[in-house]
Amino acid sequence: MAQAGSGVRIALALVTAAVAGAVTAAALPVGPVTTVHALAVMAIGLLLGAIGGWAGRSAWMVVPLFLAYGIALEIVRLDVSVPTIDDVRLDSIYGVLALAVSRGLHAILLLLPMLVGARVGVALVRRRAGTPPGPRRGLVLTSVLGVLTLVLAVLVVRPASTPAVFGPDGQPVGVAALETVSLGGDDHALMIRAVDPDKPVLLYLSGGPGQSDMALARALSEPWVDDVVFATYDQRGNGKSYGALFPTDETTLERAVADTVEVAEHLRDRFDEDRIYLMGESWGTILGVRTVQQRPDLFAAYLGSGQMVNVRETDRRIYRDLQEYATRTGDTDLAATLQEIGEPPYADIPWANAQVLAAYDYLYDPYEPAAGYRARGEASGLDGFGILGTEYSLMDKANVLRGLIDTFAVMYPQIQDVDFRRDATRLEVPVYILDGAAELDGRRELVLEWFTLLDAPEKRLITFDDAAHAVAFEQADAVEQLLRDDVIPRTSGR
Incomplete structure (x- = not known):
């Protein structure tokens, strides 16, 4: 019993x-x-x-x-x-x-x-x-x-936080905040940093899709906080906003643009600005251009770093360049990997993309990032994903990686038909393209082609010899000078 x-x-x-x-x-x-x-x-x-x-x-x-x-x-x-x-x-x-x-x-x-x-x-x-x-x-x-x-x-x-911003005397000044903003009915994380909250506002859009740049962007863009109110948000499905990825059928390019419009309006109203500045990095440039097309009235200027124009064509060109490299160098392992993956657009998302991305260094060789960029990265003590940053709680750290994988898989197929040479030949705001001379040909050639076609109130292509894809961060000091002495005086209307 x-x-x-x-x-x-x-x-x-x-x-x-x-x-x-x-x-x-x-x-x-x-x-x-x-x-x-x-x-x-x-x-x-x-x-x-x-x-x-x-x-x-x-x-x-x-x-x-x-x-x-x-x-x-x-x-x-x-x-x-x-x-x-x-x-x-x-x-x-x-x-x-x-x-x-x-x-x-x-x-x-x-x-x-x-x-x-x-x-x-x-x-x-x-x-x-x-x-x-x-x-x-x-x-x-x-x-x-x-x-x-x-x-x-x-x-x-243990809560997340962003370090204080310090003035010349080493004392905390301005604003350094991690906040929550509702976008499309879902909570998103927003980071704001500035020595002087009365400076012009710059909204930064991270790469990916799926990449959270809060900690890395904070560390690598530190020179900018003297001249702008630097703001960035974890996009839908990224890092601290990973939960907003679901339901996945509602995470679309159109929704991402709408989110960006909402956060831009929030920043404009909060800091009492008529217009703010928008900077995109890699995938963030696709999101940025689409947002500027929809709401040019919100922005004083657009800055593109690691500008993307046509993802499908870029992937095809890089794939062919890697094939040529493998043949030229006799790298049979790389050749076999490329053959197994097959030509873009890749079907085995995101794993095929990760394998190809790991081979990009072959095409960058012998390029070395700028000394200032390396020094800021080393001084920050952050890893390649920025997971060690205080901006992330324990669950956020896991979500940074989950978002990088899951959100990429959701969004990548949706941007295959984007081609700014066809769809964005006119922008209603001043455009500044930060061009890295060491950028991969598969990206840079399309950027130069698009820039020639582009009509805008003002457009400038600023080429940096010592930069590749992450131009804004690789040349953060030069970009600070560009913002302070050129972009803001010419476009702010102050």
Whole structure:
């Protein structure tokens, strides 16, 4: 009879775990995204562990509980169609990272508290039954797991922030803020930095699609805050705004443009400006040009860094250049990789794009970024994605990578038909193209062709010999001088 009762308890515990997994999948199809989500998953793990420890009288109950939760979770979210969930790939570093920041992080948030809960549940049963406590090492293990769970919770709740802006005397001045702004009914993260909030406002649009540039942009554009109010926001599906990617069928180029219009209006009203400046980087130049086309009245000028014109044609040209390089140098591995991937537009998104991107250095060789750019990067102590920046909480750090993969996969097919040589030969604002002489031919040739066709109230192509794709950051000091001495005096109307 006792065995039957134990079996019923265990069955109920497993059913509870499966229901929890199914409910989590329904509420959070891609797993925890925010700090609140992460704490909720930890609480679920702790509760399930306690139930399992009580039901099975053993901490080993975490194994079937974890499996029941996981199986139910995966079944309910079978129709989720973003790469970090539905396309497990272990053949590239990006695939491994995708697994780590999606299922891996979710598993840690659930399992660690579950282990604590199970051991506490067993201990409570022993105490209630008057059974002597287990070996002392069991108490030590429970204490260690409890401390680790507490540390994890502290890391989860640790808030994000952006460092202060300092004046010449080394004292904090101006504004340095991380804020939330509602765009299209969804919350987005907005960063604003300035020595003087009365300076003209510059809105920066990061590359990608899917790339969050908050920490890197803050570090690499630091010279600009003396002359402008530097603002950037995590676009829909990027980093701190990753949750706004869903539902994915509403994340479109048109929605991205509408979001940018909204944030531009917000900044214009907040800082009492008639017009603001818009700067795009790489994908951000596509978004920037489209936004300027729609609402030229919002902008004093447009600046393009790493300007894109036609993504499909650029990809084709770079692909052919890589094929030629592989043939010329006898690089059979690269040739085989390119043949396996196939010509653009790539079907195996985003994994094929990542493989080709990794080969870009062959075409840049022997180019080296400017010394100032390298020095700012080293001084910032940030990694290539900026994940180590204080602008990101623990969940934000995971979302930076998730957004880079998932948002790219959603948006990349939508920009295949963009061709500014056909669709944007007239802009109603002054245009400044920051041209890197070391840029890949597949990008630069199209930019020069488009610039020749472009009609604007004023247009300038400023070429930097010591720059490639990220011109604005590679030449941040020169861009500061350009903004201060040329662009703003000529266009601000102040």
